[in-house]
Amino acid sequence: MEVAECYQCGKCTAGCPMARWMDLAPNQVMRLVQVGDEAAADELLRCGAIWACAGCLTCTQRCPKELDPAAVMDALREMAYERGTVPAGRKRILAFHKAFLAVVERTGRMQEVPLTALYKLASGDLVSDLSLAPRMLARGKLPLIPRRIRGRREVKRLFAACRKVGRGGGEGRR
Amino acid sequence: MKAIGYYPGCSLHGGGRELDMSLRAVAAVAGVELREMDDWNCCGATAAHVLNHDLAVALPYRVLALAEAQGMAEVLAPCAACFSRLKGTAVRLARSADLAARMRGITGLEYRGPVAVKNVVEFTNRLLADGLAGRLTSPLTGLKVAAYYGCLLSRGEDIVEGEDAENPSGMTAAIRAAGAEPVEWNYATECCGGGFSLSMTEAVVDLSEAILADARAAGADAIVTGCPMCHSNLDMRQLSIQARGRGPYAMPVVYLTELVGLAAGLAPKGLGLDRHFIDALGLAERT
Numbered sequence: 286m287e288v289a290e291c292y293q294c295g296k297c298t299a300g301c302p303m304a305r306w307m308d309l310a311p312n313q314v315m316r317l318v319q320v321g322d323e324a325a326a327d328e329l330l331r332c333g334a335i336w337a338c339a340g341c342l343t344c345t346q347r348c349p350k351e352l353d354p355a356a357v358m359d360a361l362r363e364m365a366y367e368r369g370t371v372p373a374g375r376k377r378i379l380a381f382h383k384a385f386l387a388v389v390e391r392t393g394r395m396q397e398v399p400l401t402a403l404y405k406l407a408s409g410d411l412v413s414d415l416s417l418a419p420r421m422l423a424r425g426k427l428p429l430i431p432r433r434i435r436g437r438r439e440v441k442r443l444f445a446a447c448r449k450v451g452r453g454g455g456e457g458r459r
Numbered sequence: 460m461k462a463i464g465y466y467p468g469c470s471l472h473g474g475g476r477e478l479d480m481s482l483r484a485v486a487a488v489a490g491v492e493l494r495e496m497d498d499w500n501c502c503g504a505t506a507a508h509v510l511n512h513d514l515a516v517a518l519p520y521r522v523l524a525l526a527e528a529q530g531m532a533e534v535l536a537p538c539a540a541c542f543s544r545l546k547g548t549a550v551r552l553a554r555s556a557d558l559a560a561r562m563r564g565i566t567g568l569e570y571r572g573p574v575a576v577k578n579v580v581e582f583t584n585r586l587l588a589d590g591l592a593g594r595l596t597s598p599l600t601g602l603k604v605a606a607y608y609g610c611l612l613s614r615g616e617d618i619v620e621g622e623d624a625e626n627p628s629g630m631t632a633a634i635r636a637a638g639a640e641p642v643e644w645n646y647a648t649e650c651c652g653g654g655f656s657l658s659m660t661e662a663v664v665d666l667s668e669a670i671l672a673d674a675r676a677a678g679a680d681a682i683v684t685g686c687p688m689c690h691s692n693l694d695m696r697q698l699s700i701q702a703r704g705r706g707p708y709a710m711p712v713v714y715l716t717e718l719v720g721l722a723a724g725l726a727p728k729g730l731g732l733d734r735h736f737i738d739a740l741g742l743a744e745r746t
Contacts, residue, residue, distance in 0.1 A: 302650040306662055337659065340505055341650035342614040346624050362509050381658035385506035386514070393500040395469035404657060413660065417695065424734040426474045434498050436521075439567075443521065446565040447513040 288357065290350045291315045297344035297354045307334035311344050311354050318357060330365040336375035338362075380407040390444045393434030397427055460589055463582070464531030464574075465493035466522060468541035468687075469501050474695075475687025477731025478537055481716035482579065484730055488723050489591040493535065496526055502536075502544040505654040516558065517565045519548035524568035537579040537716075539611035539686035540653075546576040546618045578619070579685040580612060580629040583715055587636050595722040597746040598638020604718070605644050605679035606630040607670065609689040613648040624648070630683060633715055637722035638746075644677035646670045651692040660699065667692045668700050671708040681711040681742060683718055690714065695736045711739035721746055 297311040298304050304311065309332045317325040329335070335358050344354040365371055371379050384403035388396055405411050421427040434440070471479035486493050499522055508515035522545060526534045536542040552559045553572055563569065577585075606627075613619060613627045622629055627648065634641045649670055652663030670693060674682050684690050694712040701707045712735065720730040727733065727743040 302652075302666055303662065306659070337662070339610075339650055339653045339655060339662075340508065341610040341653065343610070343650065346614045346616075359508055359512065359515075363512060366510055378655070378658045381654070382506040382509050385504065386510065389501045389503070389506075389518070393498075394472075395501045395504065397473045401657070408658070410657075414657070414699075417698070420736065421474070421695075424736075425476060426734065428473050432472060434500055436498050436500065439521070440500050440518075443517050443566050444514065447511050447517055450513050450561075450565065 286353050286356070288315060288318045288352065291319060291352055292350065294349060296347050296349065300343040300347055302341060302343065303337045303339050306337045308332050309334040311338075311358075314357065314361070315352070315354055329361055330368055330370040331372060333372045333375045335361045335365060336371065336378045377408045377410065380404055383407065386444075390441060391437070392431055393437040393440045394432055396431045397421075398429060399431065460491055460585060462492035462494050463577070464526050464529070464534040465495045466499055466526070466534050466536045466541060466545065467495065468536060468538040470538050470687035474691050475538065477717060477734050478579070478687055478690070478714045480729065480731040481714055481720045482537055484725050485583070485586065485591070485716045485720050485723065488594055488720075488725070489586040489589065491586060494531070496522070496531065496534070497529060499525060502541045504540050504544065508544075513561075513565060515544070516548050516551070517562055519545045520552070520562040520570060521566050521568060523549055523552070523572070523574050524566065524570040526574045527570055527572070531574065533575045533577060535577050535579075535582050537582070537685070538688075539578065539609065540688060542576060542578040543611040543615050543618055546578075547615060549574060549576055550617050578612060579715060580633070583633050583719060584629065587633060587719075591719070591723070592636045595636055595638070595719065597722055597724040599718065599722055599742070599745050600638050602639040602681065602742065602745045603642050603679050604634055604639050604681050604683045605674035605677060606634060606641050606647060607674075607682050607684045607689060607693070608648050609684065609686050610648070610650050610653065612685050630685070630715055633719055634683060637718050639718065642674075642677040642679045644673050644679065646673040651689045653688055653692075656688075656692055656696065663692050663696055664699050664703065667696050668705060668708075671697065671700070671706070671710050674710060675708060679710070680745075681713055681739070683713055683715050685715050697737050709737060711735065711737055711742055713739050713742065
């Protein structure tokens, strides 16, 4: 993908369902990637916008230059995560993703109860939605017994290998 | 089709269990066996592709490698997010020998491919074409529904095949076969906020409310979806919308397979219709 080809038509931003929660609009993110100097990189990796991207792919679907802004968001988030530049207002989102992966790394699957518990502890958001828990339980939507897979050692190794390989090549990106 | 490999995904054992229940019930009516993969792992969903691009491919890679080792040429992934991750990975592996080699190194597993990954809309349409349509003897005559595709059953180049991303129609045949009528509306492919239900609840509440409001304005009696995340946002989060003094919409949100199951005359509870937050059992009386 040649981000240089973006001609700032703004279609990505026009269709973005999350744009109103972003401090930089998607087309501004693309522009800053084009600029590419240290100040631009700093602004990108400290912005909240990349964390508010829902990955809905509307921008990628509609880009007249067939660029992939959603993949740009992914790449920037990963860099911001590695550099520890996630803004305070978006730390909850990171906490959720980390809790999700921590549960998968340990058990091989996502499990609602430990995921919610880990997320709430990490984010400090202890009280919201508590009233939903008994209603989910009553509907059989909150399994209490974790389903651990037999291959969880294999999954753990896979996580370790992905951490080790780190940022080489970039071909693993969407 | 006598049998198909089945990757339920994590949600279908918890929050999205009505999709699992109704899918199994409808497949049984059609005489198709869902062969659940042994020892499957999470696809990584949104979290993996946000934080580690290798992990986002390695987790689905293990699933594809297991499917192949277990003799499954075709795997049904009913959750829209799982479908997008698994199929997206299969497509990219087929294109890049380098990526395949890298994943072999990371996982220590062999995947030659291809394993075909199917979503719930494709699978339902195939069942209908293979004879299920003739068994839908309890039509939902007069029921107006808004077919909601959301993001991952409409977008993703080379992932969602045979659909117009801006104007998908894959659910139309199934809805009509069930005797219901799809309404014209504007939010069929708008995002509900996806995985931000806990971490950015206000966004999910706003986006989901816009979808509910448009469905109501279009005269829909219910919204039909194929994604457990969309379902949770549109169904359970209706309570959060109400708690903020907005709505109420009282809009039932059902899976496509629940709708088809009702039309097949199956008991609503067996399909999971009693497990929704917004009452959907009333729909059963429309047959």
